Amino acid sequence: MSNECKVDCGRRRLVVTTAAVGGVGALAALVPFVSSLLPSERAKAAGAPVEVDISKLESGQMMTVEWRGKPVWIINRNKEMLETLAKLDDQMADPKSEKKMQPDYAKNETRSIKPEIMVTVGICTHLGCSPSSKFKKGAEEGMAADWQGGFLCPCHGSTFDFAGRVYKSKPAPDNLEVPPHYYIADGRILIGEDKKGA
Numbered sequence: 308m309s310n311e312c313k314v315d316c317g318r319r320r321l322v323v324t325t326a327a328v329g330g331v332g333a334l335a336a337l338v339p340f341v342s343s344l345l346p347s348e349r350a351k352a353a354g355a356p357v358e359v360d361i362s363k364l365e366s367g368q369m370m371t372v373e374w375r376g377k378p379v380w381i382i383n384r385n386k387e388m389l390e391t392l393a394k395l396d397d398q399m400a401d402p403k404s405e406k407k408m409q410p411d412y413a414k415n416e417t418r419s420i421k422p423e424i425m426v427t428v429g430i431c432t433h434l435g436c437s438p439s440s441k442f443k444k445g446a447e448e449g450m451a452a453d454w455q456g457g458f459l460c461p462c463h464g465s466t467f468d469f470a471g472r473v474y475k476s477k478p479a480p481d482n483l484e485v486p487p488h489y490y491i492a493d494g495r496i497l498i499g500e501d502k503k504g505a
Contacts, residue, residue, distance in 0.1 A: 355499065361424065362494030369440060371429065374498045378429040378437060379486060381496070388442075388469040389423065391455040392416055399472045401482055408432075409485035410501060418470040418485055426488050426496065427471040432481040436462040458483075 357374045359381060364370055367385040371378050382388075393416065396402040404414050412420055419425050431438050438458040441448045450459065458467040463478040471483030489502035 357498045358491065359496045359498060360494060361496055366423070367442070369442075372498065374428075374486060379498055380425070380427050380429045382425040382469070384417075384423050384425055384469055388456060389417065391457075392468060392470050395455060395468050395472075398474055399468065400475045400477070400480075401472060404472070404482060406481055408482045410487050412501075413485045416470070418472070418482070420488075420490065424496075425470065426485060426498065428484040428486055430484070431460040431462070431465055431479050432473070432483065433460065433463055433465050433477075433479040436460050438465070438467060438483075 354375055357372055357379075359370075359372050361370070361381055361383070364381065364383045366383050367388070369380055369382040371380055373379070401408075404418055409418055417425070418427070429437055438460040441450055441454065441459045442456045444456050445454055446452050448454075455468065457469050458471075460466070460479065465477040465479035466474045467479075467483055468474070471485065473479045473482050486498055487501045488496050488498045489500065491497050
């Protein structure tokens with residue numbers, strides 16, 4: 308083998324090795340750049356639908372989950388809670404839920420898909436405070452004697468019934484928001500998305 312071949316072969320190996328190392332380096336530099344263009348896990352979680360298991364939620368109980376940084380209340384309303392709704396129509400600011408604070412499939416007396424299960428964003432429509440649950444009737448929880456149960460916003464006194472409807476003459480202008488949701492199965496709800504074609 309001549310000296311010329313040894314030099315050319317050495318140069319070729321050097322060029323190939325340099326190109327390979329350069330390609331790996333360029334790829335290594337590109338991966339973080341491309342990754343930075345994708346939404347972070349936190350950003351995805353902030354807007355992503357939330358799947359909730361409600362199979363163990365007993366009658367009369369409430370649970371809270373987070374969706375888009377907001378508290379979402381899920382209440383398994385008992386018969387007594389549901390019976391109060393029709394009695395309160397004349398005391399509600401928007402008894403038939405005419406304002407767009409719920410999807411069309413929740414525009415009914417119970418503001419829900421299934422009458423017993425209430426799904427609502429637990430944020431007062433006045434200034435964004437979080438109301439407290441006042442489920443017991445009467446004055447037991449510091450409410451008026453004719454109180455039928457529901458929610459009280461302690462900041463400015465807005466009150467809501469067991470369908471999230473606001474009482475008349477209160478600071479809150481609207482009923483509590485009902486987020487888009489649907490049942491994946493009998494005891495599972497997906498909050499933040501409507502069922503396609505429903």
